[in-house]
Amino acid sequence: MNYKKYQKMYHPIPLEDRQWPNNEITHAPIWCSVDLRDGNQALYSPMTTEEKIEFFKFLVKLGFKEIEVGFPAASHTEFEFVRRLIDENLIPDDVTIQVLTQAREHIIKKTVEALKGAKNAIIHLYNSTSTLQREVVFRKSKEEIKQLAVDGAKLVMSLVDGQLDGNIRFEYSPESFTCTEPDYAAEVTNAVLDVFKPSETNKVIVNLPSTIEVATANVYADQIEYMCKHLNNREHLVISVHAHNDRGTGVASSELALLAGADRVEGTIFGNGERTGNTDVITVALNMFCQGIDPELHLENIDEIIEVYEKYNRLPINPRHPYAGEMAYVAFSGSHQDAIKKSMDKFGSSPSNKWANPYLTIDPTDIGRKYEPILINSQSGKGGVSYIMENKYGYTLPKPMLAEFSSLITDMSDEKKTVLTNHEIHQAFKDTYVNVAEPIKTRFYRSTEEDDCTILSATIEKGGKVTSIEGKGNGPLDALCNGLRQFLGQQFEICNYTEHALTRSSNSRAATYIEINDHNHHKTYWGAGVDANINTASIYALISAVNRMLADN
Structure with a gap:
């Protein structure tokens, strides 16, 4: 970084006996x-x-x-x-x-x-x-x-x-x-x-x-x-x-x-x-x-x-905005949660009491909000689910997928009438999206390159019957899509793809997220794949999304 190429762009301020450091803001400006x-x-x-x-x-x-x-x-x-x-x-x-x-x-x-x-x-x-x-x-x-x-x-x-x-x-x-x-x-x-x-x-x-x-x-x-x-x-x-x-x-x-x-x-x-x-x-x-x-x-x-x-x-609000962010009144630390609760118990939110809280500069109720620690229930938003999935289990979900999964978690919590544990949230994600193997399951696949084209051969199982399929495309995923479209008689395509490592270690597994667009029913479906091999994780993610589409239809 060539910091020496930069110089001050402002001019010296000939100000003696500056007064502003001694002043206070006492009223709103125009x-x-x-x-x-x-x-x-x-x-x-x-x-x-x-x-x-x-x-x-x-x-x-x-x-x-x-x-x-x-x-x-x-x-x-x-x-x-x-x-x-x-x-x-x-x-x-x-x-x-x-x-x-x-x-x-x-x-x-x-x-x-x-x-x-x-x-x-x-x-x-x-x-x-x-x-x-x-x-x-x-x-x-x-x-x-x-x-x-x-x-x-x-x-x-x-x-x-x-x-x-x-x-x-x-x-x-x-x-x-x-x-x-x-x-x-x-x-x-x-x-x-x-x-x-x-x-x-x-x-x-x-x-x-x-x-x-x-x-x-x-x-x-x-x-x-x-x-x-x-x-x-x-x-x-x-x-x-x-x-x-x-x-x-x-x-x-x-x-x-x-x-x-x-x-x-x-x-x-x-x-x-x-x-x-x-x-x-x-x-x-x-x-x-x-x-x-x-x-x-x-x-x-x-x-x-x-x-x-x-x-x-058409712009989002930063989740960490000082007052408006969806995380502004959420405490992750147990000690923070404890201090906030004790202060609220002592001072409350009564208009007659002066606000005093170790971690919240403002009473959230004054601007139509409430204090929410990280406990996921039917009233929780995407932020809490995102935090748990990322910080507890390493998943960074794409925003559209996070919105869909958060809605699922809300329904689960609403049905249980209580908060969900981190384990329950994680299990719900795996059961819904990760390496879904029904009604079709990939038992084996192999891809080869030929004339600037990828040919993928796969052995899949559906309803107890093992079948071989083959597809051509500009890569393994595109080839598998073509093979599955022909085999299933369904028109769909990949419209979203992201991937990342679940941990920072050298032997980390890969997590892949794929969204497909079902042209027959004008709906989209997300799937996730997890495997030590990124290509295999991608195949699993695609199969998971297809299985969710088939189950829905």
């Missing part, structure tokens, strides 16, 4: 959701207009009063979405929409056009100011970059005065702020503020984005405090932060920025965004909540938030 812009543009499949409308309504339900709804000049879909919000009167009177525009004439004009008729809106103007962007991307001098920002601000002001009647506020971002010389960032921003003319009744938002994280969170805090001390008319400004998560410290950067004087946080629920994501607003808000601070967002039903997020973003 929240601005950027899910519909930063979040949406980072999705494999961006939301449709209808989906964005539904997601916007949900963000309003969560309590966001400022919501960035898009970049109207970017596409017809973006423009149409903003227009529909306005034309169909979908924006509550106490909610302000925010739109993003580069400091470029045609983009600014399209953006202002999109806002006609809006009651409350923020025009978020930005241009990149960092050394690298100036020299490599734009090839402009400092003065030229500053003039670009000033000209953009002037055009915004003139168009708003001539075309918009609503309560229009202004926001400016020196994009790539974290990589910009601090004095120059302040110089450009002050030049823009001279145009926007902030006042007591017309506060301007100055957004200082960690467009890319290039330093520890304390450096970002220094940058924010420096700007707070060097911006004109600080009392008439709303200092906003927009932290990305390139170093995995987006939440910490936002929190330390609040200590350093920021008033506002832009982010997304669960941190979706470009590259490694944006600040996770849910985490920042609940971090405040567990310190006795009202987050001023409605987070009492975390499962509903997850459901909506996953529906429209």
Whole structure:
């Protein structure tokens, strides 16, 4: 790893007598959701207009009063979405929409056009100011970059005065702020503020984005405090932060920025965004909540938030998410379980009692969850089953197979009306999926290569009758599939295949998982094979899946 090729991308912070380390967060900031812009543009499949409308309504339900709804000049879909919000009167009177525009004439004009008729809106103007962007991307001098920002601000002001009647506020971002010389960032921003003319009744938002994280969170805090001390008319400004998560410290950067004087946080629920994501607003808000601070967002039903997020973003929640993860309130260690139980027995979950627990920073019931140790019953989820199968027995099940098996375990536990032991769970997996030998059983197989083709001959037993079959394919599994299809008169194909060693030792057995698609009945079936030989394990997995298909039909 050639670490010497890397260098610091941030500039020294000329900050003396820093104050932020002595400060505390005492109240919630102004929240601005950027899910519909930063979040949406980072999705494999961006939301449709209808989906964005539904997601916007949900963000309003969560309590966001400022919501960035898009970049109207970017596409017809973006423009149409903003227009529909306005034309169909979908924006509550106490909610302000925010739109993003580069400091470029045609983009600014399209953006202002999109806002006609809006009651409350923020025009978020930005241009990149960092050394690298100036020299490599734009090839402009400092003065030229500053003039670009000033000209953009002037055009915004003139168009708003001539075309918009609503309560229009202004926001400016020196994009790539974290990589910009601090004095120059302040110089450009002050030049823009001279145009926007902030006042007591017309506060301007100055957004200082960690467009890319290039330093520890304390450096970002220094940058924010420096700007707070060097911006004109600080009392008439709303200092906003927009932290990305390139170093995995987006939440910490936002929190330390609040200590350093920021008033506002832009982010997304669960941190979706470009590259490694944006600040996770849910985490920042609940971090405040567990310190006795009202987050001023409605987070009492975390499962509903997850459901909506996953529906429209088509992204999973990390099982180890601090508050929303399915494992967040599960303790694996017996000592942890014991300490948590004793604390709950003493303090309980009564609203009249102060929460105190050695391992849980928050009462799960406050966000619609419950504490669940690793005991598998009819209420257990995939996480517990996955943990037991992997950590106790070495099986790492593919997600679709895990979902199917977890459902089976739930039914078993429901029928027994009690928890299942680890042994019972393991035995149920083996009985259902592993080396299933009924109604057909492989007694012998041999494969040979001929003319870039694999020929597999196998002796199988079905109903007490031994039969020889043969198939050709691009490998042993494909050849066996062809032979079985002809023998059984069934149309199926392999649609999923994974394998791994059950232990890390040199003599470990292999575990193979195969899913087949039964074309005759439009269903899929999983099988697992375990053997010291990986090829044999794969054959067993295929036969197991076929046997499950035959048993079902």
